[in-house]
Amino acid sequence: MGGSAVGKPPELPLALTDQPPNRLTAAVLDERLRGTKFVSLTPKRVLNPPSATGMDYWSLNPYVGCEFGCSYCYARYTHRYVVERAHDNGKLTDSEFADFRGPHGWEAFERRIFVKEQIVGALDADLKRVQVGATIVIGTATDPYQPAERRFRLTRAVLQRLSRCEGLSFGIITKSPLIARDRDVLARIQERNELQIHVSLITTDPKLARRLEARSPIPAARLRALQQLVAAGINAGLIVAPVLPGITDSVAHLDTLFAAARKAGALFIHAGALRLYAAVRDRFIPLLGQHYPDLVERYERAYAKQAGAPREYARALARRVQRLQKKHGFMRNEGMIDRYRPSRVPTQGELELRGSLL
Numbered sequence: 001m002g003g004s005a006v007g008k009p010p011e012l013p014l015a016l017t018d019q020p021p022n023r024l025t026a027a028v029l030d031e032r033l034r035g036t037k038f039v040s041l042t043p044k045r046v047l048n049p050p051s052a053t054g055m056d057y058w059s060l061n062p063y064v065g066c067e068f069g070c071s072y073c074y075a076r077y078t079h080r081y082v083v084e085r086a087h088d089n090g091k092l093t094d095s096e097f098a099d100f101r102g103p104h105g106w107e108a109f110e111r112r113i114f115v116k117e118q119i120v121g122a123l124d125a126d127l128k129r130v131q132v133g134a135t136i137v138i139g140t141a142t143d144p145y146q147p148a149e150r151r152f153r154l155t156r157a158v159l160q161r162l163s164r165c166e167g168l169s170f171g172i173i174t175k176s177p178l179i180a181r182d183r184d185v186l187a188r189i190q191e192r193n194e195l196q197i198h199v200s201l202i203t204t205d206p207k208l209a210r211r212l213e214a215r216s217p218i219p220a221a222r223l224r225a226l227q228q229l230v231a232a233g234i235n236a237g238l239i240v241a242p243v244l245p246g247i248t249d250s251v252a253h254l255d256t257l258f259a260a261a262r263k264a265g266a267l268f269i270h271a272g273a274l275r276l277y278a279a280v281r282d283r284f285i286p287l288l289g290q291h292y293p294d295l296v297e298r299y300e301r302a303y304a305k306q307a308g309a310p311r312e313y314a315r316a317l318a319r320r321v322q323r324l325q326k327k328h329g330f331m332r333n334e335g336m337i338d339r340y341r342p343s344r345v346p347t348q349g350e351l352e353l354r355g356s357l358l
């Protein structure tokens, strides 16, 4: 999302998206039997400006860390950043630091969730810097409707504040059906602003989803929420990101997803290939080795020099997505994910990871 605001699909910010905490206390607000702790964070600012992220929109994430724990999640570094800053500033002891990082550096992202208390006050102040016509995307780094939202309702509070705005563009990205709870306030926002809801889903297969996304809501629940949003007149569609080479990129797999999106009434659908950032590798490659051992070497080769998918692969995937968009009656992918324009006719088997591309 960006430029003409919410007309674009969400992009993964490359730079840090969370402001350094102004005051981090280790105050535990709640705990789960599974060991997850919810910890208070009181930031002075909550809107990340385009200058900080390199994107052309403002972004906001009510929580740092995410219990859904997707293996391909690129946002783990934001959690590490907050924890390391707090430790460097003397706000976490060494033992708290060890606990907040976890043994491999990625676990804590799923189990130590920072809750940005007093978010509305900070948002109030930040909104003074946002000009009419600007875009604000919620959920660029962590899911705004993750389980913590049921307890803390920060996202709803943010939306209620934003419903008083006018002439802005808003995008929301989520894997959670909990977003349907907020149809009332979303409808109010949409009356005076642009709004685009991206329900995120990479597969309709619940077993595959569970393998790749430790605790995300089942696909059917997400599609049902999408249906409810559209039925309520909300501008909502599906974001298929990341497409995982050799796992979820076949025509048959994507076709099933696109058909499900159509059936749910999605107003648009976007898709983009996996980006394998350093923070993703630590978590994703071991899981790949466990379930798809023959893919490990190919991924390592394909992503050896860059985090993004190889250019030829991304181009071929974009063409495949466009054909499926057309087949299912969706508008063509026109967002940042679709940065590689088709320049030649695709060849058979071009997307086969097991074949020549990777």
Ligand code: SF4
Pocket (backbone or CB within 6 Å): 066, 067, 068, 069, 070, 072, 073, 074, 075, 141, 142, 143, 175, 213, 216
């Ligand atoms: S839902 Fe989003 S933020 Fe949460 S773990 Fe999955 S990819 Fe990361």
